[in-house]
Amino acid sequence: MKRFIIITVLLFLSLSFTSFSTHKFYIGVYQVDYKQDKKEFQITSRVFIDDVEKALETKFKKKLNLATSKENKESEALIVAYFKEKFKISVNNKPQEMVLLAKEYEDDVLICYHKISYSGKIKSLNIYNSILIEQFSEQQNLLHININSNKKSFLFTNSNTKEEIEF
Numbered sequence: 001m002k003r004f005i006i007i008t009v010l011l012f013l014s015l016s017f018t019s020f021s022t023h024k025f026y027i028g029v030y031q032v033d034y035k036q037d038k039k040e041f042q043i044t045s046r047v048f049i050d051d052v053e054k055a056l057e058t059k060f061k062k063k064l065n066l067a068t069s070k071e072n073k074e075s076e077a078l079i080v081a082y083f084k085e086k087f088k089i090s091v092n093n094k095p096q097e098m099v100l101l102a103k104e105y106e107d108d109v110l111i112c113y114h115k116i117s118y119s120g121k122i123k124s125l126n127i128y129n130s131i132l133i134e135q136f137s138e139q140q141n142l143l144h145i146n147i148n149s150n151k152k153s154f155l156f157t158n159s160n161t162k163e164e165i166e167f
Helices: 002-019 049-060 075-086
Strands: 027-035 040-048 087-091 099-106 109-117 124-129 140-147 150-156 162-166
Touching: 040 049, 040 087, 049 075, 049 109, 075 087, 075 099, 075 109, 124 140, 140 162, 150 162
Parallel strands: 027 140
Antiparallel strands: 027 040, 040 109, 087 124, 099 109, 124 162, 140 150
């Protein structure tokens, strides 16, 4: 009986340690809001710093040291170039230029604030989002949109990097 209890306890401890081990997940969260009074789209992105850093270092072959005192002076320009290639918005089938307003680090997350100036009527929106997907096949990018009180959410994955919305 004593042997059974010891084996049961050891088995339980073994399963506990393996079941609760850290599992890395790959997700980015994006918010796109159209502000009619400012005639602009406001875009906020949240991605894990270490994932962005790895993707940028792989793509640009430069050590960045994001969110440290040794951060590479080129890091912001490389982030802009990366977002320009991997995150695109077209309004009424016309590509729009996204401008980085600011970036900040919060815990282990990189937060970027972008804007797109647009003053016309919005009939359709095409969104392309492949941020980090080439680096991590499990990457998922969750995007929330609020345009003229129309709220929608989309999930971008390795097999789905484009969405079109009609208004």
